Amino acid sequence: MATLQEQLATTSTRKQKPWFYLNGEERLAWLLVLPWIIGFLAFQLGPMLASLGLSLTEWRMFTPPQFIGLANYAEMISGDPLVFQAFKVTTIYSVVSVPMRIALGVLVALLLNASVRGLAFIRTVYYLPATVSGVAVAMVWLLILNGDFGLLNRALSLIGIEGPYWLTDTRTVLASFILMSLWGVGAGIIIYLAGLQGVPNELYEAAEVDGADDWVKFWKITIPMISPVLFFQFVIGMIDALQEFAGPFIMTQGGPGNASLFVMLYLFRQGFEFFQMGYASALAWVLFVYIMLLTLFIIRSSAVWVYYEGEVRGS
């Protein structure tokens, strides 16, 4: 039984304890998070800041770095047309492929949501391509997209179309990568399906009473209700797409004529083939800022098209 005096004593001692005093639970918590903090500082934040410093130097690895101010950034803007080309290619790829992936994913999810039989099996099949990635997938697509004996052109020839040399034609090489990215749409399907299943049925019933047809229901109920999911997928998808690497590295090396020179590929080349560490760091930072700006833009625009339940809106 604690007396009033004792209680007062404990509260007053607690007040006297300095702000950095940790009780047992807090000490344990920091201890458990400590590995992550060390990893974050040593492998993420530290390197990130270091690369900002590096981007102001000329450094070829074998000689000491030389401070050159903003010269790397100036070079990117005015002296190196490949930078613009790389950003153009990457942006076109991302801006086209991500919305297409989302549209296709939602479409398949809608079909699956129509209470089909064998849902688990169909879902598994659609998910399969999302489980594999990297070099093996690039090799398979190299064969599929081959102009002479690839699967795609064989299929096209069945309907009388003579397919192009997909990966060596400047007009089709980006389309090839977009097509390839659509194949791996399965993860999105599962997420959208979960979102669709969360839309309350009463909303549709109420709309039916008001005489809404399927088209209206889709645009006025389904899309607004799953818009937070679409939004999240859009952001994650863009960040991912802007960093595309393995596919172009293995399949085209950026060619033909730099038509598939993705930023990551150019960055890798500058850093690990030409050993221009300073310039590559500057390039990395520009890409980072670019990704952040695009993300910010998407978040800003989301106020217009993303609907959160329970949110009050002025009209």
Place this chain on the structure above:
Amino acid sequence: MVVRSISGSQSRTRAFKMTFIYLALAVGMVIVILPFLWMVSTSLKTPADIFKIPTVWIPNPIVWDNYPNSMTILPFGRFILNTSKITGLAVVGATFSGSLAAFAFARLRWRGRNFMFVLVLSTLMLPFQVIMIPQFILFRELEWLDTYLPLVVPAFFGGSAFNIFLLRQYFMTISPELDDAAIIDGCSRFGVYWRIILPLSKAALMTVVIFIVQNRWQSFLVPLIYLFDQKKYTLALGLRLFQDQYTTEWELMMAAATVSMVPVLLVFYFGQRYFIQGVVFTGVKG
């Protein structure tokens, strides 16, 4: 009577609609599966069959020898062993350190918790390329180049924020009353993590393990940067080497690609319940 005729026409539209849906889904499934079939079929062909028109789907003869040949032309046994080693260590490191952090975020009360959690989540948005070059320089200073350390050590320091996020979300669903009861019975807070939370979270841990395996097994850029000695190559680097040196031997390339995909597909097949649950749970694919 009128009512019945309406419902009759309704069920007919519905039947029509369902037929269309199944048809569309079936076409989609064929498109999704074809590249896999094409890969396996090519891996069993003679070179002549690969170029033949019309398309040969079932090779004649079936050249099983392509598989042993593709595996011995380069030391693929060694590549598989190397990749397994790296993947295994990454799984142990990331699940352990990640679940500790997740426990602190889900179960302990401490000042700074929300700030730290936001910090963890913000690293999800941090693109790898910004840290790629300074990390390389750091590991070069540590003389870790051409070793597995750069591939494995970061996993022991929390691993990916995604894992922490997923585990934290899952731990939150376990009733806190269990913790209290255990503590009253004399269990330490760490004991709660070890004896209560972990055993109850097998499904979530499984999900994390599967995502890490899938990621590490196929990872390309990081091994490409850090490994130079061919003996230390991972499967992905080995495939790349293969593609570089034997560009035209499609049947061998496809055999090697098939072998490299089989473990990933098996892991997915047996763990798909956890897989799909994890994707739905977080809204992100690992």
